[in-house]
Amino acid sequence: MHGLTRPRPTGSSAGAPGSPVTVYDTEVRAEGEWERAPRLTVRLDRGHGTELLELAWRSEDGAEATVVFDEGTGGFRGHRRAADGTPQEYRGTESRRRADAADVTDCRTRVFATEVSGPGAPVTGGMLRLVLDDGGAPVERVTWRDRRDTFISVALRAAPWAESTVPVKVGEVVASDEHPEADEVADNLLGDGPDKWLGWDDRATLDFSPIEPTAVTAYALTSANDYRDRDPRDWRLLGSMDGSTWYTLDDRVNEAFPERLQERAFTVVNSTAYRVYRLDIGRNWGGLPETQLNRVRLLTTDRPGLIGVTVPVAEVTANDEYRAAGEVAANVLHSGEGKWLARSRQAWLEFALPERTAVTAYTLTSADDHCARDPKDWVLEGSADGADWVPLDRRSGETFAGRFLVREFDIAAPAAYGHYRLRVTANEGDVGEVQLNRVQLLAKSDDGLPVPGEFSGILRHGGGPTADYRGRGVAEEADRDDDEAVGVLVSKLEELTRAIEELSGRLRNR
Known part of the structure; x- marks a missing residue:
């Protein structure tokens, strides 16, 4: 996720009350009769039980769906568009829920540590447990509204987790401005100590030249020791081959550092090894002509196969x-x-x-x-x-x-x-x-390792203000407890053994 500081989990944990996994038997109709379609499995759990009212999603292959649930979420009706563009009517009926089902197999919950923040508002933490499987390609966008009138829309992406990265060696950093009289210069950004960089403007640029061209897949910023108003608020990370043409790799707005000397990491979907990277700070929190940071780290994935x-x-x-x-x-x-x-x-x-x-x-x-x-x-x-x-x-x-x-x-x-x-x-x-x-x-090569995901989007309660909503994948949970899975396996083996013994007895009696 964007911050390395760990939010205190407020979502449901295993066995705690929350929104269950619900499985629907579905049908589609393009022309004529309804036809059976792959089952739909849904879980959108933010830590409290609530009923879904509307749900829409888009898959990586271009398929899309929009549905409205009955009261109690026992069924839904809506429309979907197949990957080839064919429009279809879409409906489903609940067949089972996770609390009751011992055989919701091949279903895993993606767990995200989340942040919610708005302009000038403190960052709050939480958890999101998400399952959305319609039998097709992985889902990349999800939008939903519940009966508490909470509206959420997120874009999911498989990106290198900032903690699965290694530092990029930087040979030189050049700032648009610095404060040499107090030794608050750009070179301090590459060190580990309490020293900082300060520029005399509410906007600034910092250019980092790696020792060799490297594909940066994450970066980390550390706030300085004092005056929150000097913290960066809006910025872009850019890359360049020649120092002339700059490509935008990441764009952030209204980011906050609630604490002093707080490090926050931000992932980047990038497969190009640029020669120079620029942190282009467009605004600080105070609007005064002083911007500062304690440290900037460029990072690259420790899984080379994830870089294209x-x-x-x-x-x-x-x-x-x-x-x-x-x-x-x-x-x-x-x-x-x-x-x-x-x-x-x-x-x-x-x-x-x-x-x-x-x-x-x-x-x-x-x-x-x-x-x-x-x-x-x-x-x-x-x-x-x-x-x-x-x-x-x-x-x-x-x-x-x-x-x-x-x-x-x-x-x-x-x-x-x-x-x-x-x-x-x-x-x-x-x-x-x-x-x-x-x-x-x-x-990209397949290294056989799972790629933790992240999401970014918005959240709104009723007619209130829209807040930024983002999350970092921290785990993937099986929706069947290990003990339960072993028990089911043992039961199946016992049934198979009895069947074999019965068949053997019949053959001996012939």
């Missing part, structure tokens, strides 16, 4: 490009200010690889201007021959909050193809152009 290796591309072509301005398809393969622009509302880029490769993730980077040209809806497709295409990842309603913003997307079911195509079906502003600065196809 850029897949070589032999050729990239597009349905259209703006050659007169040099805004051609080839630009998306290189870092820099150049871009690709197609003069159409829908557009595509096709990548031919030197050899078949299983692409497991990809990045899209917004261009330098006109957010209306950003892709909003798209599908990434794979092909063996460049003629027949298979959908691999479908996205809708995506946004790019800034220029040169890098966003990384995982592919739920990768396979080896020689051709990949990014087909943009709608842009942000419904204008006549689509543009991108960069596209990277990535391959």
Whole structure:
């Protein structure tokens, strides 16, 4: 999660009252009769029993669903859109709940340590236990409202846990300003002592040059010894290959450090080894011309397989490009200010690889201007021959909050193809152009280790103010106690033994 300080658990623990795991038998209807669909398993437990009223989710393969529950959550009705875009009516009836079911198998609860914070408000902690399994790809977004009129919307992502990282060796740090008379200089940010850096402005930049290019997957900031008003409040982490073109890797707003000399860590979805990283502080808490920090640490994952290796591309072509301005398809393969622009509302880029490769993730980077040209809806497709295409990842309603913003997307079911195509079906502003600065196809190895997740989103009670809601995955619980699982296994073995003995007796009596 974003903070390394551990919130005091306030959610339900094993055996304590809370929202149960509920399993629904479901059906879908596209045209004609209702047809049986995979079961739906749900648990959204923040530590107190409450009934769901509405629930919506989106899976990594682009499938979406929105449902409304009956009173008592004994059933639901709604709609879903399959991964191929087919709209369907959707309904379900409760078949069992975790408190009653000894056979809710293959179901695991993801446990998050959470934070809730609002502008000027203290950070409060808690726990969230989450299960949402509709039989398809993993869920990446969940939105729900309960009968207490609490509204929550979160975006889940599998990201390296900040505590599963190692420090990046930094050779030099340069600040936009510092206070040498008091020895409050940028170099202090690399040490372990009580000394700090202070700049005479409410905005500041700090540039860190690793000894060698490294893919930073997390970073940690430590507040200084005094004056909370000097703490950073809004900032961005940027990366650059040349110190000229900067890519936005992380963007934070209204972050707080309730304590002095408090370290907070922030994860980053990043697979690119940049030469320089910049902490661009846009605002402090007091609005006065003084900003300070005790320490900044850049971190990289200790699981190298989680960092994607850029897949070589032999050729990239597009349905259209703006050659007169040099805004051609080839630009998306290189870092820099150049871009690709197609003069159409829908557009595509096709990548031919030197050899078949299983692409497991990809990045899209917004261009330098006109957010209306950003892709909003798209599908990434794979092909063996460049003629027949298979959908691999479908996205809708995506946004790019800034220029040169890098966003990384995982592919739920990768396979080896020689051709990949990014087909943009709608842009942000419904204008006549689509543009991108960069596209990277990535391959990540499977190291066999689970990737702890995190989420970020919003929470609102009734008509009250909207607060930031975020969480770090701290565990994964089986929804069957170990003793219970062993008991069930022993029971099954005993039944099997009796059946074998009965069969043997029959054979002897023949």
